[in-house]
Amino acid sequence: xxxxxxxxxxxxxxxxxxxxxxxxxxxxxxxxxxxxxxxxxxxxxxxxxxxxxxxxxxxxxxxxxxxxxxxxxxxxxxxxxxxxxxxxxxxxxxxxxxxxxxxxxxxxxxxxxxxxxxxxxxxxxxxxxxxxxxxxxxxxxxxxxxxxxxxxxxxxxxxxxxxxxxxxxxxxxxxxxxxxxxxxxxxxxxxxxxxxxxxxxxxxxxxxxxxxxxxxxxxxxxxxxxxxxxxxxxxxxxxxxxxxxxxxxxxxxxxxxxxxxxxxxxxxxxxxxxxxxxxxxxxxxxxxxxxxxxxxxxxxxxxxxxxxxxxxxxxxxxxxxxxxxxxxxxxxxxxxxxxxxxxxxxxxxxxxxxxxxxxxxxxxxxxxxxxxxxxxxxxxxxxxxxxxxxxxxxxxxxxxxxxxxxxxxxxxxxxxxxxxxxxxxxxxxxxxxxxxxxxxxxxxxxxxxxxxxxxxxxxxxxxxxxxxxxxxxxxxxxxxxxxxxxxxxxxxxxxxxxxxxxxxxxxxxxxxxxxxxxxxxxxxxxxxxxxxxxxxxxxxxxxxxxxxxxxxxxxxxxxxxxxxxxxxxxxxxxxxxxxxxxxxxxxxxxxxxxxxxxxxxxxxxxxxxxxxxxxxxxxxxxxxxxxxxxxxxxxxxxxxxxxxxxxxxxxxxxxxxxxxxxxxxxxxxxxxxxxxxxxxxxxxxxxxxxxxxxxxxxxxxxxxxxxxxxxxxxxxxxxxxxxxxxxxxxxxxxxxxxxxxxxxxxxxxxxxxxxxxxxxxxxxxxxxxxxxx
Amino acid sequence: xxxxxxxxxxxxxxxxxxxxxxxxxxxxxxxxxxxxxxxxxxxxxxxxxxxxxxxxxxxxxxxxxxxxxxxxxxxxxxxxxxxxxxxxxxxxxxxxxxxxxxxxxxxxxxxxxxxxxxxxxxxxxxxxxxxxxxxxxxxxxxxxxxxxxxxxxxxxxxxxxxxxxxxxxxxxxxxxxxxxxxxxxxx
Ligand code: FES
Ligand code: FES
Numbered sequence: 001x002x003x004x005x006x007x008x009x010x011x012x013x014x015x016x017x018x019x020x021x022x023x024x025x026x027x028x029x030x031x032x033x034x035x036x037x038x039x040x041x042x043x044x045x046x047x048x049x050x051x052x053x054x055x056x057x058x059x060x061x062x063x064x065x066x067x068x069x070x071x072x073x074x075x076x077x078x079x080x081x082x083x084x085x086x087x088x089x090x091x092x093x094x095x096x097x098x099x100x101x102x103x104x105x106x107x108x109x110x111x112x113x114x115x116x117x118x119x120x121x122x123x124x125x126x127x128x129x130x131x132x133x134x135x136x137x138x139x140x141x142x143x144x145x146x147x148x149x150x151x152x153x154x155x156x157x158x159x160x161x162x163x164x165x166x167x168x169x170x171x172x173x174x175x176x177x178x179x180x181x182x183x184x185x186x187x188x189x190x191x192x193x194x195x196x197x198x199x200x201x202x203x204x205x206x207x208x209x210x211x212x213x214x215x216x217x218x219x220x221x222x223x224x225x226x227x228x229x230x231x232x233x234x235x236x237x238x239x240x241x242x243x244x245x246x247x248x249x250x251x252x253x254x255x256x257x258x259x260x261x262x263x264x265x266x267x268x269x270x271x272x273x274x275x276x277x278x279x280x281x282x283x284x285x286x287x288x289x290x291x292x293x294x295x296x297x298x299x300x301x302x303x304x305x306x307x308x309x310x311x312x313x314x315x316x317x318x319x320x321x322x323x324x325x326x327x328x329x330x331x332x333x334x335x336x337x338x339x340x341x342x343x344x345x346x347x348x349x350x351x352x353x354x355x356x357x358x359x360x361x362x363x364x365x366x367x368x369x370x371x372x373x374x375x376x377x378x379x380x381x382x383x384x385x386x387x388x389x390x391x392x393x394x395x396x397x398x399x400x401x402x403x404x405x406x407x408x409x410x411x412x413x414x415x416x417x418x419x420x421x422x423x424x425x426x427x428x429x430x431x432x433x434x435x436x437x438x439x440x441x442x443x444x445x446x447x448x449x450x451x452x453x454x455x456x457x458x459x460x461x462x463x464x465x466x467x468x469x470x471x472x473x474x475x476x477x478x479x480x481x482x483x484x485x486x487x488x489x490x491x492x493x494x495x496x497x498x499x500x501x502x503x504x505x506x507x508x509x510x511x512x513x514x515x516x517x518x519x520x521x522x523x524x525x526x527x528x529x530x531x532x533x534x535x536x537x538x539x540x541x542x543x544x545x546x547x548x549x550x551x552x553x554x555x556x557x558x559x560x561x562x563x564x565x566x567x568x569x570x571x572x573x574x575x576x577x578x579x580x581x582x583x584x585x586x587x588x589x590x591x592x593x594x595x596x597x598x599x600x601x602x603x604x605x606x607x608x609x610x611x612x613x614x615x616x617x618x619x620x621x622x623x624x625x626x627x628x629x630x631x632x633x634x635x636x637x638x639x640x641x642x643x644x645x646x647x648x649x650x651x652x653x654x655x656x657x658x659x660x661x662x663x664x665x666x667x668x669x670x671x672x673x674x675x676x677x678x679x680x681x682x683x684x685x686x687x688x689x690x691x692x693x694x695x696x697x698x699x700x701x702x703x704x705x706x707x708x709x710x711x712x713x714x715x716x717x718x719x720x721x722x723x724x725x726x727x728x729x730x731x732x733x734x735x736x737x738x739x740x741x742x743x744x745x746x747x748x749x750x751x752x753x754x755x756x757x758x759x760x761x762x763x764x765x766x767x768x769x770x771x772x773x
Numbered sequence: 774x775x776x777x778x779x780x781x782x783x784x785x786x787x788x789x790x791x792x793x794x795x796x797x798x799x800x801x802x803x804x805x806x807x808x809x810x811x812x813x814x815x816x817x818x819x820x821x822x823x824x825x826x827x828x829x830x831x832x833x834x835x836x837x838x839x840x841x842x843x844x845x846x847x848x849x850x851x852x853x854x855x856x857x858x859x860x861x862x863x864x865x866x867x868x869x870x871x872x873x874x875x876x877x878x879x880x881x882x883x884x885x886x887x888x889x890x891x892x893x894x895x896x897x898x899x900x901x902x903x904x905x906x907x908x909x910x911x912x913x914x915x916x917x918x919x920x921x922x923x924x925x926x927x928x929x930x931x932x933x934x935x936x937x938x939x940x941x942x943x944x945x946x947x948x949x950x951x952x953x954x955x956x957x958x959x960x
């Protein structure tokens with residue numbers, strides 16, 4: 001195992017040491033291949049696309065959270081000069097249903113709208129303003145229905161069903177987890193009812209793309225997404241066109257965080273393009289973006305832990321209710337995570353837990369970084385602090401004592417079969433140096449230059465958290481990725497090209513793929529082909545899985561290519577292939593002696609291989625007990641937050657947000673740090689300020705004026721310790737990196753605020769009024 | 774409406790501009806300069822930041838008509854030359870080299886804001902940097918590596934100034950001591 005810490009003592013190498021095109025193997029941090037394009041403004045994001053003769057599409061959305069559509073009159077809109085098409089559900093040629101897990105959502109509403117913002121009609125016009133004005137002229141007659149907006153009422157017997165054909169009524173999914181027999185008595189019992197607000201992914205690049213009809217009934221869609229192939233299938237189904245009649249191409253993605261796993265404008269732009277015969281561009285405004293993607297589920301959490309007098313856990317009981325909103329999206333899988341992982345990285349002899357997700361008329365919720373574990377973590381970490389206080393234990397040592405270790409079963413009975421350094425991670429963050437005393441600079445005080453306080457009512461607090469997350473797709477899903485690797489000669493040099501459908505969303509997968517190809521093929525020059533559906537699926541850029549799964553596929557394809565090249569070289573050289581390696585663009589002997597140039601071996605005959613790669617299978621947990629090996633890998637992280645709280649004004653300043661995380665193997669150490677820093681701040685945002693406010697099914701704050709995300713003034717310095725305990729089952733020993741920091745940072749911040757304010761705060765985000773009330 | 778303006782040193786014009794169009798829309802959709810970004814179009818995120826007569830503005834808040842006859846510099850105008858041989862501005866180079874770019878959607882705005890900060894204050898302190906960039910949202914990076922990049926660009930600029938005046942070259946990270954947090958590389 002190795003450990004690395006920032007600040008590091010080694011200075012960053014000069015830029016010349018890591019030019020993007022030709023250097024950087026596994027464990028290096030080469031410059032991003034797309035970095036220069038991104039700093040010069042040339043990188044083509046999905047909202048930057050332009051096509052000769054293109055027109056603009058806009059969406060008309062429902063103002064009501066629940067209503068029957070009585071009639072739609074598009075006459076006036078169609079008559080507006082510059083308008084090419086106005087479409088409603090009646091114009092959908094295929095099956096008017098989309099959805100990641102259940103196809104329960106119409107691409108355009110039919111007889112009923114189930115949330116505010118549901119798409120009802122589309123317009124294509126020569127200018128976005130023309131299209132918007134025409135959309136405003138569409139007359140939709142609604143009969144407003146009572147809206148189900150309290151998820152706790154969703155399963156009451158007298159509550160009307162939002163999807164009458166859904167077999168379990170308003171229950172999207174329920175996952176019970178039972179283990180170890182009846183819940184015993186315990187000398188110490190702590191419990192909490194905790195509430196987590198609805199968080200938004202708030203990626204900066206709006207939902208957008210360009211659909212170009214091919215004149216033969218098919219379409220090419222250039223779009224920002226996380227998973228091209230699931231989009232492709234849904235688009236083709238709604239359009240009623242054959243396989244591969246919709247070809248999807250990844251346009252530049254301005255962040256994702258789960259919010260691009262469901263369709264947004266994909267089908268709509270294609271419908272308009274096929275109807276008008278013109279290329280159609282759609283690009284959401286920020287307001288529309290808040291209605292255009294799913295959010296993180298708000299959750300009600302009832303937890304109870306029983307323990308011995310010394311704080312050793314005897315049992316965990318929990319009931320988690322996730323508000324899925326109007327359509328299922330990935331609620332089922334979120335509930336799966338909330339259930340199977342809901343008690344955190346601790347050893348519980350007895351477990352009785354149920355997680356459920358329900359339909360309501362609130363905004364649909366689905367994937368966001370941390371996926372079901374974020375919500376649960378606030379409750380289990382609250383209780384670990386409560387337990388420590390009750391038994392008079394140190395909160396860090398209490399966590400360390402109860403923390404999972406390698407070889408332990410988790411609450412679904414799955415043995416953790418690689419490192420589970422819970423105790424080490426939490427002790428590491430405790431042992432990091434603490435920030436100095438509060439200065440007098442206003443910027444360092446809660447409220448900052450707002451000059452709201454000079455420090456009289458400011459108290460400092462420290463909070464801890466340790467959490468874990470499954471990596472990759474779980475519960476028996478056939479989780480694989482496809483890679484094509486080709487070695488050929490260009491301008492006398494060997495070049496490896498790598499083609500996958502994996503979505504680069506900012507995390508740096510393009511660098512990682514090139515690093516793997518350089519490592520496996522010993523070449524300097526690697527080209528990453530644009531991601532599209534011309535190759536098989538790579539699965540989603542989610543669940544922290546791409547370095548693991550697409551990385552695994554790229555490695556496997558490289559191995560096949562390498563074997564063929566060495567075979568060929570062995571024939572020419574008259575030596576066994578097993579004695580040869582590729583290195584430095586050469587074929588070399590075991591001892592490193594150069595035997596041939598790789599370019600000479602390849603000559604005019606490139607070598608190409610395409611392969612699918614899958615991780616170990618998982619199983620669906622038992623429907624009664626939740627037991628089973630549901631997940632393929634677990635990733636652990638811990639945070640310590642230090643905050644200053646003005647207890648009179650309710651203002652919070654996070655002074656430090658320090659973390660330790662086990663990443664298995666840092667394929668690209670700089671990118672690992674970037675993920676941990678960005679992920680930590682998103683978790684902090686949920687604890688402090690980020691909430692989509694919904695009243696009676698209406699979103700009250702769909703803008704960056706009213707939905708606040710952390711700015712550079714809100715963001716503390718972060719000390720990061722990265723552990724590398726390789727997972728022997730994963731390629732190179734990697735462990736997913738992206739999500740864990742978002743899970744453990746928020747509960748640490750919330751705990752630090754509770755400590756500073758001396759208040760029993762049981763909801764996030766914690767707003768000033770909660771602190772002063 | 775017809776408008777004429779100077780963009781990145783060249784005279785440009787656009788016809789049939791609807792009066793409600795912003796400078797951002799004209800740059801992106803009419804002049805083929807999508808570098809300035811459209812993350813909010815409400816003046817809240819800074820992704821659309823460009824220079825207007827030398828002052829950084831949110832171009833989404835500037836009506837296209839207001840920009841008539843004026844000089845605009847976008848992120849596309851900061852590097853010298855074009856193509857492979859182009860010479861990146863030190864701020865652009867620092868963002869690439871310090872890992873300050875993930876999805877990159879915030880990057881053009883941050884680069885213009887940083888460029889402006891360093892024009893006014895060649896070696897800003899950590900609080901000064903934070904204050905100057907408070908209007909630029911980034912959702913991916915947690916800002917740490919952006920701060921690294923600004924410090925590094927500031928050092929690089931000072932180096933350029935120093936070497937031009939014959940003084941000894943400093944190290945790129947010499948001004949980094951103001952930063953209290955993690956700034957180092959992981960290796
Ligand atoms: S797009 Fe102009 S400030 Fe956000
Ligand atoms: S890098 Fe994605 S928003 Fe800043």
